[in-house]
Amino acid sequence: MVPYTQKLSALDVIRAKIYTLDSLNPHLHVWQFKGNKIVFTNGCFDIIHRGHVDYLAKACDCGDKLIVGINSDASVKRQGKSSSRPLQDEQTRAMIMASFHFVSAVIIFDEDTPIELIKAIAPDVLVKGADYDANETNKESKKYIVGSDIVKANKGEVKTIQFLEGFSTTIIEERIKNNAK
Numbered sequence: 001m002v003p004y005t006q007k008l009s010a011l012d013v014i015r016a017k018i019y020t021l022d023s024l025n026p027h028l029h030v031w032q033f034k035g036n037k038i039v040f041t042n043g044c045f046d047i048i049h050r051g052h053v054d055y056l057a058k059a060c061d062c063g064d065k066l067i068v069g070i071n072s073d074a075s076v077k078r079q080g081k082s083s084s085r086p087l088q089d090e091q092t093r094a095m096i097m098a099s100f101h102f103v104s105a106v107i108i109f110d111e112d113t114p115i116e117l118i119k120a121i122a123p124d125v126l127v128k129g130a131d132y133d134a135n136e137t138n139k140e141s142k143k144y145i146v147g148s149d150i151v152k153a154n155k156g157e158v159k160t161i162q163f164l165e166g167f168s169t170t171i172i173e174e175r176i177k178n179n180a181k
Contacts (some may be wrong), residue, residue: 017098018106021120024067027105028121031065040123042069042114044076044169045093046086051167053100058161059127060102068103069117070094072110079112082173118147126151126158134158 008016019027031038039062045052060066070093071079076086086093090108098106109117118126126147128134133143148158 014095014098017103018094018108021107021117024105024107024121031104036065037063037124038121039063039066039125039127040069040114040118040121041066041127042071042109042117044071044079044081044086045097046076046088047169047172048096049167049169049172051164054164054167055129055161056100057102062125062127062157062159065104066102067105067107067121067123068097069114070097070106070108072108075110075112082170084173085169087169087173113146115146115150118150122154122156123151124156126156128158128160130160130162132160134160 028038039059041056041059045068056066056068070090071086073086073090079085088096094106094108097103107117126145128145131143132145133141134145134148136143136145137149138144145158145160151158
């Protein structure tokens with residue numbers, strides 16, 4: 001007798017990639033048991049643009065499973081970006097991020113930095129944009145990658161990826177403002 005299986009809708013598949021740390025842990029253990037190389041990156045990812053897609057695809061190429069930490073709305077507000085940010089709420093940003101086939105998991109974090117996520121996930125590769133420096137050790141420096149010391153202590157890699165010139169949420173926001181005048 002063949003068991004009945006119900007096909008998940010595309011939206012269910014996308015929603016299933018949005019986790020809490022507790023719900024992600026069993027998947028992490030399975031991926032690690034299978035020898036998958038876990039990659040972690042984080043950001044606001046407010047208005048998804050070509051630069052984000054390029055960055056995330058390159059981050060995914062650094063391993064087998066890409067986990068993306070999304071700043072909560074409150075966390076974005078504390079980052080000192082423009083007062084209108086985030087333009088989209090955290091659930092919307094998480095759902096858009098989870099819709100990428102190369103993203104394995106999305107997790108929203110409320111802290112100012114993803115340090116607790118990095119400690120819990122213990123990624124094999126930590127990725128940030130090239131406005132950071134993988135070799136910076138001064139935690140007070142703007143170029144320091146939060147959690148890089150933890151990843152390196154666990155024998156992991158810290159990598160930076162060059163941004164695609166001319167693509168940023170700030171540039172898009174300015175274009176919209178200028179066209180509205």
